[in-house]
Amino acid sequence: MADIRVQAADFDVAAEVAAVQAGAQDVGAVVTFTGVCRSDGGRLAALELEHYPGMAEEEIARVAAEAERRWPLKGLCVIHRFGLIRPGENIVLVVTASAHRQAAFEAASFLMDYLKTRAPFWKKEHLADGTSGGWVAPRQEDDEATARWE
Amino acid sequence: MADIRVQAADFDVAAEVAAVQAGAQDVGAVVTFTGVCRSDGGRLAALELEHYPGMAEEEIARVAAEAERRWPLKGLCVIHRFGLIRPGENIVLVVTASAHRQAAFEAASFLMDYLKTRAPFWKKEHLADGTSGGWVAPRQEDDEATARWE
Amino acid sequence: MKIAYFAWVRERIGKSEEIVTPPEHVRTVADLAEWLKGRGEEYAHAFAEPGMVRAAVDRRHVKPDAPIAGAAEVAFFPPMTGG
Amino acid sequence: MKIAYFAWVRERIGKSEEIVTPPEHVRTVADLAEWLKGRGEEYAHAFAEPGMVRAAVDRRHVKPDAPIAGAAEVAFFPPMTGG
Numbered sequence: 001m002a003d004i005r006v007q008a009a010d011f012d013v014a015a016e017v018a019a020v021q022a023g024a025q026d027v028g029a030v031v032t033f034t035g036v037c038r039s040d041g042g043r044l045a046a047l048e049l050e051h052y053p054g055m056a057e058e059e060i061a062r063v064a065a066e067a068e069r070r071w072p073l074k075g076l077c078v079i080h081r082f083g084l085i086r087p088g089e090n091i092v093l094v095v096t097a098s099a100h101r102q103a104a105f106e107a108a109s110f111l112m113d114y115l116k117t118r119a120p121f122w123k124k125e126h127l128a129d130g131t132s133g134g135w136v137a138p139r140q141e142d143d144e145a146t147a148r149w150e
Numbered sequence: 151m152a153d154i155r156v157q158a159a160d161f162d163v164a165a166e167v168a169a170v171q172a173g174a175q176d177v178g179a180v181v182t183f184t185g186v187c188r189s190d191g192g193r194l195a196a197l198e199l200e201h202y203p204g205m206a207e208e209e210i211a212r213v214a215a216e217a218e219r220r221w222p223l224k225g226l227c228v229i230h231r232f233g234l235i236r237p238g239e240n241i242v243l244v245v246t247a248s249a250h251r252q253a254a255f256e257a258a259s260f261l262m263d264y265l266k267t268r269a270p271f272w273k274k275e276h277l278a279d280g281t282s283g284g285w286v287a288p289r290q291e292d293d294e295a296t297a298r299w300e
Numbered sequence: 301m302k303i304a305y306f307a308w309v310r311e312r313i314g315k316s317e318e319i320v321t322p323p324e325h326v327r328t329v330a331d332l333a334e335w336l337k338g339r340g341e342e343y344a345h346a347f348a349e350p351g352m353v354r355a356a357v358d359r360r361h362v363k364p365d366a367p368i369a370g371a372a373e374v375a376f377f378p379p380m381t382g383g
Numbered sequence: 384m385k386i387a388y389f390a391w392v393r394e395r396i397g398k399s400e401e402i403v404t405p406p407e408h409v410r411t412v413a414d415l416a417e418w419l420k421g422r423g424e425e426y427a428h429a430f431a432e433p434g435m436v437r438a439a440v441d442r443r444h445v446k447p448d449a450p451i452a453g454a455a456e457v458a459f460f461p462p463m464t465g466g
Binding site for chain 2: 304306307308310356359360361375377378379380381382383
Binding site: 035049050051052054055058059080091092112116117118119120121122123124134136137138142 | 387389390391393439442443444458460461462463464465466
């Protein structure tokens with residue numbers, strides 16, 4: 001049921017929400033999460049997202065299947081972009097639909113926590129001054145956020 | 151900063167998200183919650199939403215101000231409809247924007263829990279068989295959901 | 301003092317608002333509800349179940365022991381079911 | 384056996400993938416990393432910090448003690464920073 005895409009192209013949140021709702025009956029709650037590239041106060045020119053083709057889709061599918069086991073979802077869409085992404089541009093989208101709001105909220109939050117620590121994507125910074133800021137280090141908070149679902 | 155509206159008209163999620171993002175710097179996470187009228191398996195023809203004009207806007211503004219005190223939000227929009235709403239149609243929208251995902255998720259979840267139990271709106275059911283299903287009873291789960299933020 | 305009613309409280313009483321002048325011993329929201337109950341069957345019906353009616357004074361949620369002195373508008377309504 | 388490298392592991396080693404035939408005593412992902420370290424400075428650099436490199440066997444996350452017998456593809460990469 002989950003619609004999973006790993007792509008270089010941008011996505012249209014409204015279109016994905018409509019698609020999720022069109023494929024489901026009696027949806028009462030739709031939650032979307034959009035991850036957006038920050039400029040970090042003008043420091044950043046772009047993020048370069050590297051991914052592991054094949055595994056990225058499969059790992060997101062495994063996380064999505066786990067979300068569907070844990071919550072009574074009526075629709076689910078995950079889109080993760082790769083390539084060069086500039087401040088203000090979208091990186092990731094999660095859409096969850098359920099009869100009630102708690103399942104939709106929790107599943108979206110769960111998916112994002114797991115995507116952060118398990119989906120095979122790596123971010124390299126390109127700085128506004130033309131140099132490379134190197135690879136983004138994992139955040140301790142992200143590991144802790146994932147751990148709360150264990 | 152919060153954009154709050156109580157209206158009979160429908161809303162456009164994409165337009166509200168764009169407005170929230172346009173008014174903020176360095177947004178990294180946008181969460182939307184859309185509450186949709188369910189048909190309850192075909193039982194329901196429509197919901198009639200009654201509200202307390204004036205107080206509805208003020209109470210939502212108080213809840214929004216509390217969310218802004220608790221989380222570092224960069225943008226916030228709440229739209230609550232009133233009047234006759236049919237299955238599949240939108241009832242309520244919350245959009246939160248922040249630098250990081252946790253604040254955006256938690257603030258949106260908090261806002262919905264408080265709107266459910268504190269915003270002066272009441273739902274009356276109109277059944278598919280032409281009769282009135284009466285006023286929707288409050289759900290124990292909603293009170294419990296609100297209590298976890300106290 | 302303006303009194304407003306919503307949802308099934310409004311339906312039971314049969315009006316959405318009215319202007320009343322309660323006597324001086326009516327000091328709190330609970331006093332006001334009790335006094336209104338004495339005005340007729342429709343009011344007694346609306347306030348029949350103890351604790352089921354919520355109140356707002358000047359558009360803010362209040363507890364039954366909230367004073368009504370100086371209030372421009374008191375509203376009575378069932379537990380909210382918005383969102 | 385195909386080995387894939389990503390992010391700074393790829394940059395340090397200087398290639399994104401290669402075909403290797405490890406000797407028979409190389410049984411686990413940890414054995415494989417240790418064996419690769421002996422292949423040159425660039426490998427030693429990539430695997431320098433203990434525990435910093437993650438691995439997948441046939442596109443599934445695994446722990447260092449996971450066996451590699453029968454695997455078509457083993458990947459090494461830093462902790463993920465997607466989302």
